[in-house]
Amino acid sequence: MSTGTRTGAFTTLAVEERDDRVVVTLDRPEARNAISARMIRELHTVCERLEDEPRFLLLTGAGRVFAGGADIAELRERGRDQALQGVNSRLFERVRRLPMPTVAAVDGWALGGGAELAYACDLRIAGPDAVFGNPEPGLGILAAAGACWRLPELVGESVAKQVLLAGRRLDAEAALACGLVADVVPAEELTGAAHRLIDRMARQSATALRLTKLVVDSPGAHPVADDLAQAVLFEGADKRERMTAFLERGSARSTTPAPSEARS
Known part of the structure; x- marks a missing residue:
């Protein structure tokens, strides 16, 4: 940085x-x-x-x-x-x-x-x-x-x-x-x-942080504010990229043999 x-x-x-x-x-x-x-x-x-x-x-x-x-x-x-x-x-x-x-x-x-x-x-x-x-x-x-x-x-x-x-x-x-x-x-x-x-x-999504802060600071607007903020995030490329990376890391871990399996 x-x-x-x-x-x-x-x-x-x-x-x-x-x-x-x-x-x-x-x-x-x-x-x-x-x-x-x-x-x-x-x-x-x-x-x-x-x-x-x-x-x-x-x-x-x-x-x-x-x-x-x-x-x-x-x-x-x-x-x-x-x-x-x-x-x-x-x-x-x-x-x-x-x-x-x-x-x-x-x-x-x-x-x-x-x-x-x-x-x-x-x-x-x-x-x-x-x-x-x-x-x-x-x-x-x-x-x-x-x-x-x-x-x-x-x-x-x-x-x-x-x-x-x-x-x-x-x-x-x-x-x-x-x-x-x-x-x-x-x-x-x-x-x-x-x-x-x-x-x-x-390290988090900047857009998700902004919208989370906006929702937390909006007392009395729930659950509508939560739904609207989430709708914006669901349409963003950042969400799909981060979730895809998470799933791919999980898939890689599940297909990696345990140490005992690797030795057999």
Whole structure:
């Protein structure tokens, strides 16, 4: 696989484009990668590219921090109109709806808006120092960019209320225990483990992955959504080629003599 090229048009992100994936590093280490208005705009640009040319997204943070939250100085100045615009929530929903699977590799703090951005990804993998939390009520606001409804879906209502109401922070092991993350790996192996997870998905049918994601993210549309997606896949050449290869491998195994038969 190509190691990719760094894209230099961003100031708050480091973006590496590969043939089948885009690696985005939140890159404001001086501010614990706080999610600023400029970062929001730049992430919208990344989303636009991934919508035009569907690829996997790997999202991580610079300096052993994922994102310490929204930029509080900017957030303090936002009023009713900005809240109604859904500055952060519209971006995170766009991330959620990207056509190909998304993976967040989280080490260090993922708090507030940083946690909500991780929740918006399809899969999360954590380093040992990862901490997820939503301290928004302590700032006089609520976690309004998806946490109030995404987190209960991810970890259940009880744990979500512990985080959202009681201020509980989930460390890496707690996040693993409640299913928020797929795995916890040493910090130095985090990026490699995230790439291996994407590699495993990349061996599957891209069309099947896209439609599976679309169906999973369409609550209330079943079974019609399942049937329509399957109908599209049943007509594709990829399905026939993969199933033919599977059957041919099985046929080859069944006609290969066992070691004892080969010696007789």
